[in-house]
Amino acid sequence: xxxxxxxxxxxxxxxxxxxxxxxxxxxxxxxxxxxxxxxxxxxxxxxxxxxxxxxxxxxxxxxxxxxxxxxxxxxxxxxxxxxxxxxxxxxxxxxxxxxxxxxxxxxxxxxxxxxxxxxxxxxxxxxxxxxxxxxxxxxxxxxxxxxxxxxxxxxxxxxxxxxxxxxxxxxxxxxxxxxxxxxxxxxxxxxxxxxxxxxxxxxxxxxxxxxxxxxxxxxxxxxxxxxxxxxxxxxxxxxxxxxxxxxxxxxxxxxxxxxxxxxxxxxxxxxxxxxxxxxxxx
Numbered sequence: 001x002x003x004x005x006x007x008x009x010x011x012x013x014x015x016x017x018x019x020x021x022x023x024x025x026x027x028x029x030x031x032x033x034x035x036x037x038x039x040x041x042x043x044x045x046x047x048x049x050x051x052x053x054x055x056x057x058x059x060x061x062x063x064x065x066x067x068x069x070x071x072x073x074x075x076x077x078x079x080x081x082x083x084x085x086x087x088x089x090x091x092x093x094x095x096x097x098x099x100x101x102x103x104x105x106x107x108x109x110x111x112x113x114x115x116x117x118x119x120x121x122x123x124x125x126x127x128x129x130x131x132x133x134x135x136x137x138x139x140x141x142x143x144x145x146x147x148x149x150x151x152x153x154x155x156x157x158x159x160x161x162x163x164x165x166x167x168x169x170x171x172x173x174x175x176x177x178x179x180x181x182x183x184x185x186x187x188x189x190x191x192x193x194x195x196x197x198x199x200x201x202x203x204x205x206x207x208x209x210x211x212x213x214x215x216x217x218x219x220x221x222x223x224x225x226x227x228x229x230x231x232x233x234x235x236x237x238x239x240x241x242x243x244x245x246x247x248x249x250x251x252x253x254x255x256x257x258x259x260x261x262x263x264x265x266x267x268x269x270x271x272x273x274x275x276x277x278x279x280x281x282x
Contacts, residue, residue, distance in 0.1 A: 004059035004254070005261050007237045009209050010157035010179035012121060014062050014089060016231075017257045018211060019055050020243035021065035021073060022218070024048055029191075029218035041245060045075035052080045052088070054250040058258075062089035064182070064211065064241045066126065068115040069094055077119075091211070092120035093161055093182070098129045100143065109150050116154040123151045124159035124182055124211075131164055139170050148177045159211075165194055165202050172207045182211045182241075187229035190217030200233050209237040216242065223253050224266065231260040 004015045024042050028034035042048055052063070065073045067090055077088055092115045097107035115123045125147060133141045144160075151158040159180040162168045168181050183203060189196050191214060203210045212234060216226040223242075230240045240257065244250040252268065259266035 004258065006059075007209055007239060010122070010159075012089065012157065014239060015060045016236075016239050016261065017055075017060050017254065018091065018239050018241035019052065019060060019063040020213065020241040021063065023243035023245040024051075024076070025065065025070060025073060029214075038245065042072075045072055045079045046083075048073075048076035049080050049083055050247045051244055051250050052076070053084060054247045055254065056080070056084050056086050056088070058251075058254045060254065061086060062091060064091040064093065064213075066094055067092045067120060068111070068118050074118050089122075090118075090120045091122040091124060092118070092156075093124050093126050095126040095129050096147065098132050098143070098147070105146075108147060112147070112150045112154050112156075115151075116156055120156055122159055122180070123154070123156040124161050124180070125151075127161040127163040127167070127182075130160050130162070130167055134164060134167060134170065136166065139166075140174050141167070141170055141176065144171070144176055152177065159208075163191070163193070165192075165199050168202050168206050168210070172205075178208060180209050180211060181206060182213055184214050185210075185212035185230060185234070186214050186217045186221070186226060188217040188220055190214060190220055203234055203238060209239065210234065211239045211241055213241045215240050223249075223256050224268070227253065227256045228260050231257060 006013050006015050023038055026035040026039040028038055067073050081088055094111055094115050096111040097104045133144055135142055148158045157179050160167055160178055161182040163184055171178050184191050185199055192199055212230055215230040242253050244253055256266045
């Protein structure tokens with residue numbers, strides 16, 4: 001389980017490659033037809049296992065998803081753990097009610113307790129709720145400490161999903177009780193709100209390890225290009241989450257990521273075409 005390189009976040013050892021889940025749950029960032037095709041491929045919890053097992057065999061034993069709000073993902077994790085006999089570190093990204101009312105607070109506390117109840121090790125508040133709190137005028141995130149305290153009290157490690165790169169900067173500056181961040185980062189700038197170079201600097205200056213997501217820009221670049229860029233551009237303490245739709249894709253991505261970290265060329269089959277040219281013997 002220790003073969004893939006690891007880092008430490010909040011006292012927990014994590015692989016530097018994380019199992020992403022958009023390609024399990026039907027969030028293709030392409031369109032309704034692609035979303036439906038993904039869901040048709042993974043209709044039952046046990047259908048996730050052939051892909052997850054490839055990651056587990058390589059020592060990639062952490063998965064990121066809105067686990068507590070996606071019942072099929074919770075069931076798929078339970079099935080994978082029972083089938084493999086291995087613990088999967090659960091990085092939950094729940095959206096919670098951040099309304100500044102007694103009812104809003106009760107809803108948020110209930111959602112966070114539910115995250116703990118489904119076995120989450122990390123609770124990283126989803127960017128959609130964090131961004132409702134962010135105040136660019138004061139460069140702070142008012143009331144965030146209240147929710148982070150709820151996460152600690154529930155026995156989980158707190159973090160933030162930071163699609164807005166200001167979130168990382170403000171959180172670090174204010175010294176909030178956050179152990180890690182999720183940040184979109186890819187070579188194409190896909191869904192990034194400022195240029196790639198600025199996000200790279202934010203990641204390098206972050207006071208906590210960063211979990212980068214969408215390394216292949218939702219399929220808009222190849223695994224070799226996307227993973228080579230991401231792992232070359234982040235720190236040794238940072239991570240990359242990647243979703244795959246088949247065991248072969250998972251194995252290929254693991255090999256590419258390992259090769260980048262080790263400073264070698266990946267052991268990959270040549271890309272095929274109907275009448276491909278033979279270049280350099282390939």
